[in-house]
Amino acid sequence: MSGDIEQPHQEAERGSGPDIDGTQHLSALAAPGALADWRLALCFETAHDAGVLDGLPATAPQIAAARRLDEAAVRAILYVLVAWEYATVDDNGVFSVGPRGTGQQERAALAQHGAWIRRWATLVPRRVHDRQAAAPDEPPRPDPAVGLALLESASRPYHGPVTQACRSAYADGVAAPANMRVLDLGGGHGAYALEFARHGCVTTMQDLPGVIDLARTDGRLASAGVELVAGDAFVELPAGPFDLVLCGTLTNIFDMARVRDLLGRLRGILASDGQLAIATWVRDRGPVGAAFGVQMLVATPGGDAHSEDDYRAALGDAGYSDIRVTEHGDPPLALILARCGEVLHARS
Numbered sequence: 001m002s003g004d005i006e007q008p009h010q011e012a013e014r015g016s017g018p019d020i021d022g023t024q025h026l027s028a029l030a031a032p033g034a035l036a037d038w039r040l041a042l043c044f045e046t047a048h049d050a051g052v053l054d055g056l057p058a059t060a061p062q063i064a065a066a067r068r069l070d071e072a073a074v075r076a077i078l079y080v081l082v083a084w085e086y087a088t089v090d091d092n093g094v095f096s097v098g099p100r101g102t103g104q105q106e107r108a109a110l111a112q113h114g115a116w117i118r119r120w121a122t123l124v125p126r127r128v129h130d131r132q133a134a135a136p137d138e139p140p141r142p143d144p145a146v147g148l149a150l151l152e153s154a155s156r157p158y159h160g161p162v163t164q165a166c167r168s169a170y171a172d173g174v175a176a177p178a179n180m181r182v183l184d185l186g187g188g189h190g191a192y193a194l195e196f197a198r199h200g201c202v203t204t205m206q207d208l209p210g211v212i213d214l215a216r217t218d219g220r221l222a223s224a225g226v227e228l229v230a231g232d233a234f235v236e237l238p239a240g241p242f243d244l245v246l247c248g249t250l251t252n253i254f255d256m257a258r259v260r261d262l263l264g265r266l267r268g269i270l271a272s273d274g275q276l277a278i279a280t281w282v283r284d285r286g287p288v289g290a291a292f293g294v295q296m297l298v299a300t301p302g303g304d305a306h307s308e309d310d311y312r313a314a315l316g317d318a319g320y321s322d323i324r325v326t327e328h329g330d331p332p333l334a335l336i337l338a339r340c341g342e343v344l345h346a347r348s
Contacts, residue, residue: 145218
């Protein structure tokens with residue numbers, strides 16, 4: 001799992017809501033032209049957390065009295081939501097949900113965007129001096145299932161293109177193996193694993209025990225035939241051999257020394273002509289990649305949006321070959337592909 005999306009402040013159904021195209025535009029990883037206004041995000045988060053949105057339709061005095069809030073503050077915040085059409089107000093001062101509205105997952109994503117803005121504002125100035133500095137006002141982190149749902153939604157534009165590119169990676173003179181064996185490492189929400197399984201791949205997903213417990217409870221992965229493995233990748237990995245190992249927004253959680261350690265471990269479970277795929281934003285490929293580096297700065301103790309050169313050097317030193325980088329989606333997500341060793345013939 002990546003650290004780019006944290007848990008929102010109220011529960012949401014995994015995979016629910018009308019966000020067919022995902023909620024990336026309501027996150028810190030939106031393209032510059034699509035980024036939600038910070039004024040809207042902070043006011044929406046406040047209204048979400050304080051129960052103001054749950055009180056609609058009502059007047060500002062009614063909401064303030066019911067929630068024990070300051071009436072003037074409630075009114076000021078609601079008028080921001082009115083200005084951005086997330087609320088309306090009639091001639092009697094009654095505020096209601098506006099034409100833009102939000103589904104449950106969209107609401108959680110926009111509120112979480114406000115929480116991240118606060119975290120950037122407080123942590124970036126501190127961590128430039130001390131990488132381990134703590135935020136004075138840490139947003140609460142309830143149900144981890146909500147964070148996985150938001151991560152799945154925000155990454156939705158990439159699930160199909162990334163898995164398709166991984167399955168097509170053998171096209172240059174090497175046939176993809178039948179019943180391709182895939183490990184989705186740190187798969188989190190499981191959307192990549194589901195896509196691989198849907199296309200006939202023999203798929204395993206490994207993540208930390210708490211994440212795998214949620215995946216088993218959810219049931220979608222087991223129903224699709226995905227094998228679920230709980231464990232720390234730095235301690236134990238599935239035996240393999242795998243034709244493909246995908247690290248989807250995983251390597252960015254760690255510093256480069258730990259990434260190098262992981263790359264070495266993964267060679268041991270790849271087939272002799274297997275491939276490694278790393279899907280992530282890199283800091284030297286556009287504004288979202290650069291912003292992702294700061295997101296990792298405030299979200300993780302040592303992570304980073306490592307550069308393309310960082311990955312190429314680490315993969316080469318670990319003995320990988322045929323290193324390729326492509327981009328998918330908008331804003332573009334980098335997909336770094338490398339072979340476990342030199343491939344001399346096609347597999348049957």
